[in-house]
Amino acid sequence: MIRLEDASLRAGAFSVSGINLEVPTGEYGVLMGQTGSGKTTLLEAICGLRRLHTGRITLAGRDVTRLSAAERGIGYVPQDRALFATMTVRQQLAFALTIRKWRRADIERRVSELATRLGIQHLLSRGIANLSGGESQRIALGRALAHRPPVLLLDEPLSALDEETRIQMTDLLRSVQHETGVTVLHVTHSPAEAQRLAQQLFTFENGALRQRQLEREAVR
């Protein structure tokens, strides 16, 4: 699960406080808010890239408030994907596993499994130049999921994609989450995305976080 208790954050002139949020294990949480509302900052705090001013973060039953990003065991896809410029797609997918010193054969098996699932086998030997938006997004997703993290944090994963790709990616996100049982927090400014994906919906309004009642049963 992803749980924030009484969290407050400060970043320059920006500050929010009293944030409480919980996405139960295996559910798809969506955090909605206008540009500049602090969604990304909050996501960075959950990743461990930014310190909470006060409060507590629990991920998959573990208090990670004081842990570094590396120790939190998460998958993170930033808004700009931030693929590693000097690596092939295969190396990107294998990255977290190489760091964890997996055996070579295991890494190969896992990379091939991910690539097949995400439909990017044909890209494995390529660098990242001239990839389409959808392709980069799939690679970034694969890189984040490779080490089977219990928690996946997505920052505007569907922005800057054309409509058709967005629909494909929405389906992919939903089915990958269903298959892996990973707990997701997906940040977006699009109500349509929230509508399609959210099992838990949170909105940032005027510096406060509210949990919204979903108007429909989540389709699963």
Next chain:
Amino acid sequence: MTQTVAHGRESVHSPPRLRSDAPFFISLALMGGLYLLLIVGMLLADVSYTSPNHLLDALRSPPIRYAIWLSLISCSVTTILSLWVAVPTGYLLSRWQRSGRFRALRHVIDASLDIPIVLPPLVIGLSLLILFQTPPGRWIERQTLHWFGTPITYAIPSVIIAQFAVAAAFAVRTMRVTFDQLNPRSEQVALTLGCTRSQAFFMVVLPEARRGILTAATLAWARALGEFGPILVFSGATRMRTEVLPTTVFLELSVGKIESAVAVSLLMVACALVVLVIVRVFGSEDFGKGLTP
């Protein structure tokens, strides 16, 4: 009311027809062209003043061969030392700026690292000379003499230190710009994937900075090759000892052997051109930002 009038006028007259832009661009080009003419003129004059024979004579002369050898070796050592300092310094400054903490201290350190760029070269040489006359300087000098059998001042180590003092500042600037331009997100993603800071640095940041490193290296090398003022003061101009190519030009000129001075100058021009081409090919335009002295 005014608006209506304005609208009326526009519709009556044809759209404003500006005069041709050609005179504007031609006058700009003329102003810039004068400078280009000066550069090309200097090089052509050098070439016309010398002949293949002069070049060959210069290459045959033992002191000049020694100077070429010393220049190549000392510049290469200086480049390695400069990168060794510039990569960590540039990275720290860039990340420090992003963290936004201790801003005043960062500005002071940042400005201090530019001192060698703005200081007159002779002053750098003089300062180095004085530094190695202080008790700690003398102690270092004695240690070098004991362990390596050579003093620093007026010997080869002083040539490298003089070159390094200036070249490293340029390398630091280049690396700083390089790290500023890299997307910090990929480093952050690496951290979330389980990297320590140093793993993220060596596996993600450093490979992405490779073009900047090459640019920094070539700039440091070129800068070191042209270094003269600090070397003259700190190392002296002793033939077959501390003579590098700029010293050769100076020595040949001082005894009136202009042809030989020009021949050596052309050798250095050739080196500088090769370096410029490397920088242009491998470094993006932005790496040049703020790098000119």
